[in-house]
Amino acid sequence: MAREIIIDRCVCYDRSFAELKSAIGGDTVDLAEIAKRFGCGSCCGVCRPYMERMLETGETVFHQILLPRDDHQKA
Numbered sequence: 001m002a003r004e005i006i007i008d009r010c011v012c013y014d015r016s017f018a019e020l021k022s023a024i025g026g027d028t029v030d031l032a033e034i035a036k037r038f039g040c041g042s043c044c045g046v047c048r049p050y051m052e053r054m055l056e057t058g059e060t061v062f063h064q065i066l067l068p069r070d071d072h073q074k075a
């Protein structure tokens with residue numbers, strides 16, 4: 001039986017995307033601002049594409065691997 005991928009947090013800072021979304025509220029922020037406020041994205045950076053998607057769509061749980069934008073554009 002296949003296991004479902006569930007990605008829902010910045011592992012380095014143990015903050016869920018739902019928690020970040022709630023803390024951000026209606027503020028207009030970018031990844032740099034999230035890193036400044038919460039640290040998320042400033043360590044390994046694996047969470048950055050997910051937070052970017054969260055800012056665009058409001059999603060906080062992901063079931064697929066997302067690559068950094070630069071990698072998408074090179075592919």
Ligand code: FES
Binds near residue numbers: 013047048
């Ligand atoms: S998972 Fe967010 S900085 Fe590493």
